[in-house]
Amino acid sequence: xxxxxxxxxxxxxxxxxxxxxxxxxxxxxxxxxxxxxxxxxxxxxxxxxxxxxxxxxxxxxxxxxxxxxxxxxxxxxxxxxxxxxxxxxxx
Amino acid sequence: xxxxxxxxxxxxxxxxxxxxxxxxxxxxxxxxxxxxxxxxxxxxxxxxxxxxxxxxxxxxxxxxxxxxxxxxxxxxxxxxxxxxxxxxxxx
Amino acid sequence: xxxxxxxxxxxxxxxxxxxxxxxxxxxxxxxxxxxxxxxxxxxxxxxxxxxxxxxxxxxxxxxxxxxxxxxxxxxxxxxxxxxxxxxxxxx
Amino acid sequence: xxxxxxxxxxxxxxxxxxxxxxxxxxxxxxxxxxxxxxxxxxxxxxxxxxxxxxxxxxxxxxxxxxxxxxxxxxxxxxxxxxxxxxxxxxx
Amino acid sequence: xxxxxxxxxxxxxxxxxxxxxxxxxxxxxxxxxxxxxxxxxxxxxxxxxxxxxxxxxxxxxxxxxxxxxxxxxxxxxxxxxxxxxxxxxxx
Numbered sequence: 001x002x003x004x005x006x007x008x009x010x011x012x013x014x015x016x017x018x019x020x021x022x023x024x025x026x027x028x029x030x031x032x033x034x035x036x037x038x039x040x041x042x043x044x045x046x047x048x049x050x051x052x053x054x055x056x057x058x059x060x061x062x063x064x065x066x067x068x069x070x071x072x073x074x075x076x077x078x079x080x081x082x083x084x085x086x087x088x089x090x091x
Numbered sequence: 092x093x094x095x096x097x098x099x100x101x102x103x104x105x106x107x108x109x110x111x112x113x114x115x116x117x118x119x120x121x122x123x124x125x126x127x128x129x130x131x132x133x134x135x136x137x138x139x140x141x142x143x144x145x146x147x148x149x150x151x152x153x154x155x156x157x158x159x160x161x162x163x164x165x166x167x168x169x170x171x172x173x174x175x176x177x178x179x180x181x182x
Numbered sequence: 183x184x185x186x187x188x189x190x191x192x193x194x195x196x197x198x199x200x201x202x203x204x205x206x207x208x209x210x211x212x213x214x215x216x217x218x219x220x221x222x223x224x225x226x227x228x229x230x231x232x233x234x235x236x237x238x239x240x241x242x243x244x245x246x247x248x249x250x251x252x253x254x255x256x257x258x259x260x261x262x263x264x265x266x267x268x269x270x271x272x273x
Numbered sequence: 274x275x276x277x278x279x280x281x282x283x284x285x286x287x288x289x290x291x292x293x294x295x296x297x298x299x300x301x302x303x304x305x306x307x308x309x310x311x312x313x314x315x316x317x318x319x320x321x322x323x324x325x326x327x328x329x330x331x332x333x334x335x336x337x338x339x340x341x342x343x344x345x346x347x348x349x350x351x352x353x354x355x356x357x358x359x360x361x362x363x364x
Numbered sequence: 365x366x367x368x369x370x371x372x373x374x375x376x377x378x379x380x381x382x383x384x385x386x387x388x389x390x391x392x393x394x395x396x397x398x399x400x401x402x403x404x405x406x407x408x409x410x411x412x413x414x415x416x417x418x419x420x421x422x423x424x425x426x427x428x429x430x431x432x433x434x435x436x437x438x439x440x441x442x443x444x445x446x447x448x449x450x451x452x453x454x455x
Binding site: 183184185213214215222224232233242244245246247248249251252254263265266267268269270271272273 | 379380383390408
């Protein structure tokens with residue numbers, strides 16, 4: 001999993017019908033550096049939100065085929081999901 | 092998912108027969124930076140277009156085995172698909 | 183697999199129910215360089231701990247769908263696991 | 274998919290028996306930059322050739338589990354395949 | 365697949381039982397550059413050895429779910445394998 005911070009959202013009206021109902025958030029991955037979380041230099045990704053996350057929240061992201069496990073529907077074409085909101089990290 | 096911008100297309104006549112009928116577009120991945128979308132430094136990729144995207148469109152891309160979920164045919168050897176056209180991002 | 187060092191942990195109370203009971207550790211990937219293990223510049227990731235690892239331990243990490251193989255439950259949405267504690271490396 | 278250019282080949286006599294008969298080519302991934310295809314800085318990879326590609330050809334590569342879809346044999350341990358020869362790109 | 369050179373090995377006694385019997389080697393990925401193989405800057409990884417490779421050997425590595433195909437046991441939690449020893453490359 002990756003840590004990330006929610007920094008925005010995506011509006012898409014012309015999309016695969018199976019994605020309807022999934023909120024798509026823009027997340028900036030974070031990595032630990034000298035005891036702090038800092039943005040990862042690979043840049044942001046788009047994740048379906050499964051835990052009602054909000055802007056600014058630190059979240060847990062899963063990717064690849066595990067995103068379909070998270071959604072619990074193998075027919076939804078989504079490859080990244082927010083599966084948890086982080087209360088704190090101990091570094 | 093990744094955000095990207097359609098910047099071109101690929102013509103290939105000698106290819107796996109199962110790819111016929113899938114338009115192949117060249118997409119430059121985009122990431123959020125200071126409230127704007129900017130090109131990701133990993134460079135472009137090729138995605139099958141499932142939503143009739145056009146040059147210049149900002150799109151949503153899925154990759155890996157999820158691309159076959161998007162195509163809804165596990166026998167098509169495609170590992171990246173455009174599954175949505177982005178109307179706007181809120182950053 | 184990747185080598186990594188456990189550098190912290192994550193507390194998340196609002197998360198997918200299927201993740202309960204899995205300790206989530208922050209791991210800094212390590213690579214070999216001139217006969218020593220040094221931090222990889224991609225930064226840390228979060229892994230479920232399957233071997234009771236502790237802070238400072240050098241560990242083996244698997245990712246992607248193999249994490250579900252490690253957990254031995256295809257319904258757990260986790261994409262990175264610690265599957266071994268490293269006694270030594272011979273470089 | 275990625276674009277790439279065939280730059281060499283690999284000879285391996287001690288290998289998994291299921292790989293026999295698959296020509297292994299070294300491909301340098303290419304990305305679009307200012308209207309031209311240029312080498313991607315991640316460096317070359319090795320792909321099984323499914324379309325009789327030759328040195329210098331610009332090709333389409335699929336990776337991960339999709340390579341097994343391309344080979345149409347889930348028991349062949351190959352994770353990258355050349356599935357098309359590119360006639361032209363429109364950038 | 366990636367090319368790599370075996371540069372070391374890992375000893376792990378506390379690990380997932382299903383990994384027993386698999387020799388774990390540290391491999392430095394190699395890429396082609398101006399007609400020579402040079403180390404890839406992403407750094408080393410750990411691969412299960414399926415072909416009795418030795419230190420210094422140039423090898424072929426598969427990753428992800430294909431590693432389980434190589435091992436021919438879907439229950440072994442290994443995500444990278446050495447599947448061939450390279451005799452030569454033609455660049």
